[in-house]
Amino acid sequence: MRIMSVVGARPQFVKLGPIARAFRSHPEIEHLIVHTGQHYDPMLSDAFFADLEIEPPTVHLGVGSGTHGRQTGAMLADLDGVLEEHAPDWVLVYGDTNSTLAAAIAAVKMHIPLAHLEAGLRSFNRRMPEEHNRVLTDHAADLLLAPTEVAVQHLVNEGLGGKARLVGDVMTDVCFSTRDAVAGDHPTLPAGVSPDAPYVVATIHRADNTDDPARLSAIADALGQVAAPVVLLAHPRLVAKAAQAGIELARGGVHVVSPLAYPQMVRTVAGAAGVITDSGGLQKEAYLLRTPCTTLRSETEWVETLVDGWNILDPALERLTEVAVRPRPTGQQAQPYGDGRAASRVAQVLLDEGRPVEVGSR
Structure with missing residues (x-):
């Protein structure tokens, strides 16, 4: 079975790592990787492939930045030829980016x-381009690989329950394995x-926090007032x-640095x-690493x-200086994101499903 993963942004590279390893354990799977180039900074792209031991992409489109429409359109135009040449049995898309929708x-x-990994997530905020991408992809896909029970229920509510499979969250797989591998290292500060x-x-x-200068300035002010040094991964x-x-951006106790490679990021967050x-991904990584998180949005997937x-929403920046540094919650933390073996379930589900008999009956 030939499976083509299409990725283009940092969260997708992280999810691709355990999937690629799981596919390698099945000789009947031929895995092709298409990198759209949506994130072209080496620290957001090349380093993740190396750190997560992912084989080099079969195809690199090199699309780069642009408006949502131009970027998605450029990927869509290029992908036709890639699909014609390689004729995969499945296209596997990850998350909620423009690469996913294209x-x-x-x-x-x-x-x-088409199979969608991380299906069923909903913020219910249609201002977010990620929400458009994930909803449209779910309704187009033949197979919906959901990370949580909540995600499955969202799909059921939208009439998509018959295509949903609960596999767990592959981010848990890679986060836990990386956490254990770097446990003895020093944080990168x-x-x-x-x-x-x-x-x-x-x-x-996110655009809602960066595109309005007044909003961005208010965030920078609030970060500068936090009662501990802030390492801003810019x-x-x-x-x-x-x-x-x-x-x-570097005001008060804020230290502006480049994004970290994934292992260093995990150790530093831990x-x-x-x-x-x-960031949706970092909220969950913080939870898995048992680090309290404050999210500057009005909702979370x-x-x-x-x-x-464990996570507090503070879109108005009213509580940030109070809650940014707070004790960890006491008591047993739930494990809603699985046991760290989601990738192996994804591989098995795809093998079990085979190629749908009637593609297009969506």
Whole structure:
């Protein structure tokens, strides 16, 4: 069976790692990887392939940045030829990026079976381009690989329950294995930040937080007032938007650094007193690493992280200085994201499903 994974952004590379390893354990699976180039910074792309021991992409489209429409359209145009040349039995897409939607449309138009990993997540916020991508992909796909019971229920509510399979969350697989591998390492911190004192890890990249200069300036002010050093892992989008608006990110106790390779990021988050983010993936990684998180959004796809206050939503920045550094919740933490063996279930489900007899009956 020939399976083609289409990826293009940092969270997808992380999910691809355990999937690629699981596929390698099945000689009957031929795995092809298409990298769209949606994230082209080496620290957001090449380093993840090396750190997660993923084989080099079969095809690299090199699309790069652009508006949502232009970026998605460029990928869609290029993917037609890739699918024609390699004729996969399944196209496997990951998460909620423009790469996901482009590959989904390309596969559907060419009647190639489509499987969606991380299906069923919903923020119910249609301002988010990620919400458009995930909803459209779910409704186009032949097979919906859901990470949680909540995600399965969302699919059932939308009439898609017959295509849903609960496999667990592959992010749990890679997060736990990486956590164990780097347990003895020191956190990767800039000069002036001690691993022996409380510090906070922050990431900001979503359009609602970066595109309005007033909003971005307010976030920068709030980060600067946190009562511990803040290690801001500055996504290229954040850097560009701050520069365009003339906003200085390094204020107060904020240390602006480049994104970390995944193993260093896991170790640094595990040692932190808190995480501040608008990233869906980092909310969940913080939860899995037992680090309290504060999310600068009004909603989260990962509602399970809110239980017992492991994650707190603070879209108005009203509580950030109060809750950014807080004690870990006491008591037994639930395990809604699986046992760390989701990737092997994904491989087995795809093998069991085979190629759908009537592709296109969506």
